[in-house]
Amino acid sequence: MSKNGLEALLTPDNCALILIDHQPFQFAGLRSHDTQTIINNVVGLAKSAKAFGVPVLLSTVLESRGGFLLKQLQEIFPDQKPIDRTFINTWEDARVIEWVKNTGKKKIVMAALWTEICLAMPVIQALGEGYEVYIVTDASGGVSLEAHEMAVLRMVHAGAVPITWTVFASELQRDWARTATVEALGQMLVDHMGNVGTSLLWEQQLLATEPVKS
Numbered sequence: 001m002s003k004n005g006l007e008a009l010l011t012p013d014n015c016a017l018i019l020i021d022h023q024p025f026q027f028a029g030l031r032s033h034d035t036q037t038i039i040n041n042v043v044g045l046a047k048s049a050k051a052f053g054v055p056v057l058l059s060t061v062l063e064s065r066g067g068f069l070l071k072q073l074q075e076i077f078p079d080q081k082p083i084d085r086t087f088i089n090t091w092e093d094a095r096v097i098e099w100v101k102n103t104g105k106k107k108i109v110m111a112a113l114w115t116e117i118c119l120a121m122p123v124i125q126a127l128g129e130g131y132e133v134y135i136v137t138d139a140s141g142g143v144s145l146e147a148h149e150m151a152v153l154r155m156v157h158a159g160a161v162p163i164t165w166t167v168f169a170s171e172l173q174r175d176w177a178r179t180a181t182v183e184a185l186g187q188m189l190v191d192h193m194g195n196v197g198t199s200l201l202w203e204q205q206l207l208a209t210e211p212v213k214s
Contacts, residue, residue, distance in 0.1 A: 008161075010134065010171040012052040016105040019046060019139075020059050020090050020112035020119065024067030030113060032148035033141045041165045042111055042139040043072045044192035048169035050076055051184035055103045058082035059090055061118070091122035091129075100131075107132045109168065111139035116151035127159045138164045166193065 022042055027035055049056045058077060060069050063084045068074070074082075085093045090112075100108065108131050112119035119140050123133050135155055142148035152162055163171075173185050190197035 003161075009174075010107060010109070010168065011174070012054055012172050014105060015107040015109055015134070016055040016057070016100065016103040017045070017049045017109045017111075018057045018059065018090065018096070018100075018122075019073065020110065020122070021061050021066070022070040022073055022111075022113055023060055023063070026066065026113035026118070027070075029143050030141045031143055032115070032145045033138070038113070038139065038141050039070065039072065040192050041136075042070070043076070044188055045111060045136055045139045045165040045168060046073055046076045047188050047192075048165065048172065048185070049109075051181055051188070052169075052172040054109075054172070055105070056080075057096065057099050059093075059096065060084045061088065062086065088117060089121035089125065090118065091125040096122075106130070107134065109134045109136060109163075111136040111165075113141055114147070115140045115142040116147040120151045120155055123155050123160050124158050132161070133159070134161045134163050134168075136165055136168060137162050 019042065027038075030038065046056065056077060058069055058073065058080055060066065060082045061084070063069075063082070069082045083093065083095050083099075085096075087093045090096050108126055110119060110123055110133060112122075115137075119135060123135055126133050135152065137152055140148070142151060156162060169185060169188060173181060176182060186200060189200050
């Protein structure tokens with residue numbers, strides 16, 4: 001695994017994203033973050049992946065009891081039926097492994113509820129099987145702050161790379177000269193980045209009202 005240098009950075013062509021168990025039951029037990037923050041961040045993460053053409057897999061556990069995938073996520077990928085598992089560890093489901101292999105990617109980005117269980121288990125197993133795993137810590141959450149933090153620490157010790165959702169989007173963009181995705185990225189900042197989005201709108205307003213120089 002490349003821990004430094006250009007090869008350590010994510011690109012739209014070298015990674016895939018797996019979103020795990022963002023469902024009502026898991027949200028009900030979330031205590032490490034406020035619910036709205038996680039919803040905001042995971043939706044921003046999913047929109048980023050879609051904008052840059054990164055393969056995305058949605059997965060739930062015991063949907064009939066734990067509830068459907070977060071509506072805001074499903075609306076981003078309306079044609080994708082989440083893989084509904086009985087395994088707590090997503091990486092033990094053969095359908096997930098087949099999907100990952102079919103992408104051909106060795107860098108796997110993951111976010112899940114809860115961090116200490118539904119994220120840690122597949123991350124640790126995937127690392128052991130030779131994948132490079134990036135964990136989106138602010139699109140994941142646990143039953144307590146301690147549970148979340150200890151899980152992140154455990155995964156980092158195992159070799160995972162912790163990132164946040166805006167790092168993911170920025171790493172994929174990398175160069176503002178890549179104009180094909182600038183508009184989509186800007187809209188995500190407006191929709192999901194609070195003061196950053198507000199400042200961007202202000203800057204756009206200023207540019208739109210500047211007098212034309214002769």
